Structure formats: C-alpha cells, structure tokens
Amino acid sequence: MIDTLVQPFIEFAFMRRALVGCLAISLTAPPIGVFLVLRRMSLMGDAMGHAILPGAAIGYLLAGLSLFAMSLGGFAAGLAVALAAGLVARSTVLREDASLAGFYLVSLALGVMLVSVRGSNVDLLHVLFGTVLALDDAALLLIASIATVSLVALAVIYRPLVLECFDPEFLRSVSPLSSPTHLLFLLLVVLNLVAGFQALGTLMAVGIMLLPAVAARFWAEDVSGMIGVAVATAFAASVTGLLMSYYLNVPTGPAVILACGAFYFLSMLVGVKGGVLWRLMPRKHLEA
Amino acid sequence: MxxxxxxxxxxxxxxxxxxxxxxxxxxxxxxxxxxxxxxxxxxxxxxxxxxxxxxxxxxxxxxxxxxxxGKRDIAYLPQVIEIDRSFPISVFDCVAMGLWRTIGAWRGLRARDKQAVIGALRTVDLVELADRPVGSLSGGQFQRMLFARLLLQDAxxxxxxxxxxxxxxxxxxxxxxxxxxxxxxxxxxxxxxxxxxxxxxxxxxxxxxxxxxxxxxxxxxxxxxxxxxxxxxxxxxxxxxxxxxxxxxxxxxxxx
CATH class of the missing domain: 3.40.50.300 (P-loop containing nucleotide triphosphate hydrolases)
Structure with missing residues (x-):
C-alpha cells in the first residue's frame, strides 16, 4: 500500500519535480483563494485566470516555449486587466465584476486568436492545461520564488486584508492602507495564477486556488482555520492527483483539480460547519 | 468641559x-x-x-x-454599514480592531489591550458573546458591538x-x-x-x-x-x- 503511494515519486524524477511544484503552489494559492471567497470575488479568480492567456500567448509567439517570456507576458496581461477593471469600477457606473467581465472576455478572445494564428492546437493545450510532468529547474525556481514572496506578503498584509474584506469602510477611516492592500492582493492573485499555470495551465490554476478555499468554509469558523484546512486540502489533492495521473494515465492538471473537487463535495456533505448531513440529522436544540 | x-x-x-x-x-x-x-x-x-x-x-x-x-481623530459609524456579517470573525476580534491606532497593522495584542477589549465588551454587555462569530448576533447586539469598537477607538x-x-x-x-x-x-x-x-x-x-x-x-x-x-x-x-x-x-x- 505504502509502496503504491511512494514508489512513483522514488522512481521518477519528473514525478518528484511535479510534486514539489504542486506543493509550492498549494502553500500560497489556497490562502489567496480563501480571501477571494470571503470577499465574494471567487469568480474574479476565474476571470483573472482567463485574462492571463493573451500575455502568455504573446510571450510564446515572441520567444517560443520560453518559460520566462510566457510568465512575464501572463503576469503583465493579468495585472493590466485587474488594474483596468479596478480603475473603471472606481471611476464609472460599472461595478468591479461587470468591468472585469468586459476586460477578461476581450483578453481571452485575444489570447485564443493569437495562439491559433501562429501555433498549433497542441501549443494551445499546453498553455490551457499546463505541463506539470515536464517542469524544468527554471519553472520550479519560479514557482518556489512566487510561493516565498506570496507567503511573506500575505503575512505582512494579513490584518488589513481581513479588515478590507470584513469592513472596508472602517479600514479606510482608521488607516491609509486600504488601497495599497487591495492592490497588493490583486498582485498576489495574478502572481499565483502565473505560478499555477506553469504546472496546471491557465484554466486549472484557478481550481487549486478556489476549490480548497470553498471546501474549507465547511470545516472552520475563522480565517486562520480556513487557511489551514485549505492548504492541507491542496497538499492532499496534489499527491492524489499526481498518483491518479500516474496509475490511470490521465492528464495531471485536471486530476489534481478533480481531487480538490472530490474533497469539496465530501466537505459539503459531512463538513462540521454546516454540512448537509449534519443538517439532515435530527438533533435536539441546546439550552442556550 | x-x-x-x-x-x-x-x-x-x-x-x-x-x-x-x-x-x-x-x-x-x-x-x-x-x-x-x-x-x-x-x-x-x-x-x-x-x-x-x-x-x-x-x-x-x-x-x-x-x-x-486629522482624519484619524474621527470615529464614524455610518448608517448603511458595508460590514459583511457572514464573515468568519469573532466578536472579540471585531471589537479589538477599534485599537487600530495603538496596534496598527502588525503589532500583537498585549495583555493590557486584551483587558481593554474585554472592558469595552463589558460596557456594552457582550462579554459572554466574545467568542461567537459576528453573524450570530442580533441587530441590537450587533449595534452594541460597533459601539464597543467606537469606545476603543478613543477618538x-x-x-x-x-x-x-x-x-x-x-x-x-x-x-x-x-x-x-x-x-x-x-x-x-x-x-x-x-x-x-x-x-x-x-x-x-x-x-x-x-x-x-x-x-x-x-x-x-x-x-x-x-x-x-x-x-x-x-x-x-x-x-x-x-x-x-x-x-x-x-x-x-x-x-x-
């Protein structure tokens, strides 16, 4: 049994690299997802994931399958869309979700067009679904660096960020940190999606950010608890997904995300904070 | 005065x-x-x-x-509150944010600060509910909690x-x-x-x-x-x- 779980990682370097990459992503993407969920911006993560595509595509067109060019392009495109959407929301009648939807759809269409004009469909699939089993040193280094930076940044902005989600008006009244916190948070979202798309692809990167976070709400009643559960979930799903991919010969990115999804459904059923089964069970109410 | x-x-x-x-x-x-x-x-x-x-x-x-x-000397309780009441935060933590001027974004709560928070909660009669999530409070309790936070703001x-x-x-x-x-x-x-x-x-x-x-x-x-x-x-x-x-x-x- 243990052999089955450990053998692939002992035997193959590419499996070990994939594991390290996934674990590094799992360390910071889920906490960011927790804040996205708490700010009711879950779908914003999804939109940003799509927005990254044209940048990565331009990087690919200019420099071929170069990790650096594609990451830089994706980062620039994601940041541009996030900032433009925020700016439009603050200066016009549009709400942030509507303006973001506008920008990301344009961005996505542009990305698909760019990739299909020059590349083949296989390339498009690489960008969309990632290549976790072919992570080279440079990719691992990039992912690890992003994880490190994100972890430190999250620790620094933790309190203002919680307050920005919970009571933004109060934060604005006691501190000038509201806007910087919001901007830095958007930056972290984009950075982590860029890290994620190296391994899981632009579409799947959002999955490891959001699914563990959504599931965590069924297990914890405070932010730090949710973050803990989300990170643990992402770790477990990474290992499960990689093993599934190895033994069943299915693509890795979707396997990892499906493992997250399985845990989400399980949490929805048996989670101790509002899971469906607990609600169905007739239990007498308490004294107070 | x-x-x-x-x-x-x-x-x-x-x-x-x-x-x-x-x-x-x-x-x-x-x-x-x-x-x-x-x-x-x-x-x-x-x-x-x-x-x-x-x-x-x-x-x-x-x-x-x-x-x-300065702007920071003013404490303001708006009529339409943007607070997300389903947010997973305890009454204690919410009220403690009234201490922002002393603890800022990074400093931890010292024993003295914790006493101040408990004191404010006692003033508005919410000590027993300190560990509850804010979403579980009634309308009146919620308003008292906001007053406790104002108390700590010392504006x-x-x-x-x-x-x-x-x-x-x-x-x-x-x-x-x-x-x-x-x-x-x-x-x-x-x-x-x-x-x-x-x-x-x-x-x-x-x-x-x-x-x-x-x-x-x-x-x-x-x-x-x-x-x-x-x-x-x-x-x-x-x-x-x-x-x-x-x-x-x-x-x-x-x-x-």
Whole structure:
C-alpha cells in the first residue's frame, strides 16, 4: 500500500519535480483563494485566470516555449486587466465584476486568436492545461520564488486584508492602507495564477486556488482555520492527483483539480460547519 | 468641559452628488466637546453632512476644516454599514480592531489591550458573546458591538449616523448613556437622529437641516414648531432639471 503511494515519486524524477511544484503552489494559492471567497470575488479568480492567456500567448509567439517570456507576458496581461477593471469600477457606473467581465472576455478572445494564428492546437493545450510532468529547474525556481514572496506578503498584509474584506469602510477611516492592500492582493492573485499555470495551465490554476478555499468554509469558523484546512486540502489533492495521473494515465492538471473537487463535495456533505448531513440529522436544540 | 475652540468649521460648504447639492451653503462652527444632534426629515442631508466631515465626500464648493484634527481623530459609524456579517470573525476580534491606532497593522495584542477589549465588551454587555462569530448576533447586539469598537477607538470626534435603528428601547437607553459619557469626557459628538423627543431629552445642541441650515443652536430654541414645519416644506426631492444655484453670486453682489 505504502509502496503504491511512494514508489512513483522514488522512481521518477519528473514525478518528484511535479510534486514539489504542486506543493509550492498549494502553500500560497489556497490562502489567496480563501480571501477571494470571503470577499465574494471567487469568480474574479476565474476571470483573472482567463485574462492571463493573451500575455502568455504573446510571450510564446515572441520567444517560443520560453518559460520566462510566457510568465512575464501572463503576469503583465493579468495585472493590466485587474488594474483596468479596478480603475473603471472606481471611476464609472460599472461595478468591479461587470468591468472585469468586459476586460477578461476581450483578453481571452485575444489570447485564443493569437495562439491559433501562429501555433498549433497542441501549443494551445499546453498553455490551457499546463505541463506539470515536464517542469524544468527554471519553472520550479519560479514557482518556489512566487510561493516565498506570496507567503511573506500575505503575512505582512494579513490584518488589513481581513479588515478590507470584513469592513472596508472602517479600514479606510482608521488607516491609509486600504488601497495599497487591495492592490497588493490583486498582485498576489495574478502572481499565483502565473505560478499555477506553469504546472496546471491557465484554466486549472484557478481550481487549486478556489476549490480548497470553498471546501474549507465547511470545516472552520475563522480565517486562520480556513487557511489551514485549505492548504492541507491542496497538499492532499496534489499527491492524489499526481498518483491518479500516474496509475490511470490521465492528464495531471485536471486530476489534481478533480481531487480538490472530490474533497469539496465530501466537505459539503459531512463538513462540521454546516454540512448537509449534519443538517439532515435530527438533533435536539441546546439550552442556550 | 466645553471650550470655545472649534472642532469643525464650515465655510459656505455645499455637499452633494453629481452637481446636485444634498445640502448647501452651510456656515458655522462646532465647538470642541459639543454634543450636537443633527435633525431633519428624510433627504435633509444629514448623512451627507457626516460623510463630508469624515472626508468620504468632497465639498462641491466651500471648505470645511477640522481645526488641528486629522482624519484619524474621527470615529464614524455610518448608517448603511458595508460590514459583511457572514464573515468568519469573532466578536472579540471585531471589537479589538477599534485599537487600530495603538496596534496598527502588525503589532500583537498585549495583555493590557486584551483587558481593554474585554472592558469595552463589558460596557456594552457582550462579554459572554466574545467568542461567537459576528453573524450570530442580533441587530441590537450587533449595534452594541460597533459601539464597543467606537469606545476603543478613543477618538476626539465621534460621528454617529442614525445609531439607534433596529435597536430596542433598553439598548437605546444604554447607548445614550455611552454617548453622554463621551460628552463628559470632553469628546465632540455628532449624531444624526430623527426622534425629536430623544433629541430634546439628551442633546444640548441641535442642527436642524432641510437641504440647508434651518436653525442651529440650543435645542429648545431650534426645535420650535415653526422651525420644524419649515424644515418639512424645504425638503424637496432631487430635481433632475434643477437650475444652477446663484446664491454665491448674490452674496458677492450684496457684500460688494
């Protein structure tokens, strides 16, 4: 049994690299997802994931399958869309979700067009679904660096960020940190999606950010608890997904995300904070 | 405790949205340590005035100065609260954020700070609920929690916008006692209210608004039947074809 779980990682370097990459992503993407969920911006993560595509595509067109060019392009495109959407929301009648939807759809269409004009469909699939089993040193280094930076940044902005989600008006009244916190948070979202798309692809990167976070709400009643559960979930799903991919010969990115999804459904059923089964069970109410 | 030094002064201030004034041509001063009720019918511009003071709304014209006070010296309890009540945070943590001026974004809570939080919770009678998530509080308990946070903010100027909505009479009495305590401590307190009897009973000074100042001064002289009737007729709805206000020019011609 243990052999089955450990053998692939002992035997193959590419499996070990994939594991390290996934674990590094799992360390910071889920906490960011927790804040996205708490700010009711879950779908914003999804939109940003799509927005990254044209940048990565331009990087690919200019420099071929170069990790650096594609990451830089994706980062620039994601940041541009996030900032433009925020700016439009603050200066016009549009709400942030509507303006973001506008920008990301344009961005996505542009990305698909760019990739299909020059590349083949296989390339498009690489960008969309990632290549976790072919992570080279440079990719691992990039992912690890992003994880490190994100972890430190999250620790620094933790309190203002919680307050920005919970009571933004109060934060604005006691501190000038509201806007910087919001901007830095958007930056972290984009950075982590860029890290994620190296391994899981632009579409799947959002999955490891959001699914563990959504599931965590069924297990914890405070932010730090949710973050803990989300990170643990992402770790477990990474290992499960990689093993599934190895033994069943299915693509890795979707396997990892499906493992997250399985845990989400399980949490929805048996989670101790509002899971469906607990609600169905007739239990007498308490004294107070 | 009342001194003559002004806390907030208005110089022909007009506040509004999109060129339409919600309240215009306010001039006057609020002294330090004053306990002032801002009264007027719906749409009189009470909330707008408070938003102007905290700086959430820039004046369309005129100027407003906080003499020697910074934005951070003002504690503000808005009428429409943007708080996400389903957010997983405990009552204790929420109230502790009132200590922001001492703990800032990074410092931890020392024993003394924790005592202060418990003290504030005790004042509003919420100690037993300290560990509950904020979403489990009733409307009145929630409002008391926000007052506890205001207590910890220790601000020189406190602005309350309709602080007694959805609050039962016993809680109102407790909250008014807190406001009177702030007044005794020499803080400047402004409260937008609509209950005239409450104002008569507890607030020495009143500003009666109806999209402009109707009367401003000692409460008994302000809340006369004549003034109240005038405030009702003056408050008209937002007119999308409103003429351009020429009062500034008229004033200039008169003084020239």
């Amino acid at each position: 009342k001194t003559t030094a002004p806390a907030i002064s208005f110089h022909n201030v007009t506040l509004g949205y999109d060129r339409h004034p919600a309240v215009h041509h306010i001039s006057g001063e609020i002294s330090r340590g004053e306990l002032l009720a801002v009264v007027g019918p719906n749409g009189a511009g009470k909330s707008t005035l408070l938003k102007g003071i905290v700086g959430e709304l820039k004046p369309l014209s005129g100027s407003l100065s906080l003499d020697g006070l 020189a100027v406190i602005l309350l916008d309709e602080p007694f909505r959805a609050v039962d009479t016993r809680t109102v009495a407790e909250l008014i006692a807190l406001i009177e305590r702030w007044h005794r401590e020499g803080r400047t307190v402004l409260a937008a209210l609509h209950d005239i009897e409450q104002v008569r009973a507890h607030f020495p000074d009143t500003l009666l608004l109806a999209r402009e100042v109707v009367a401003w001064g000692k409460t008994p002289q302000v809340l006369t039947p004549a003034n109240l009737a005038k405030s009702r007729t003056l408050t008209e709805a937002f007119d999308s074809h409103a003429e351009i206000c020429e009062r500034d020019e008229e004033l200039e011609r008169e003084t020239a």
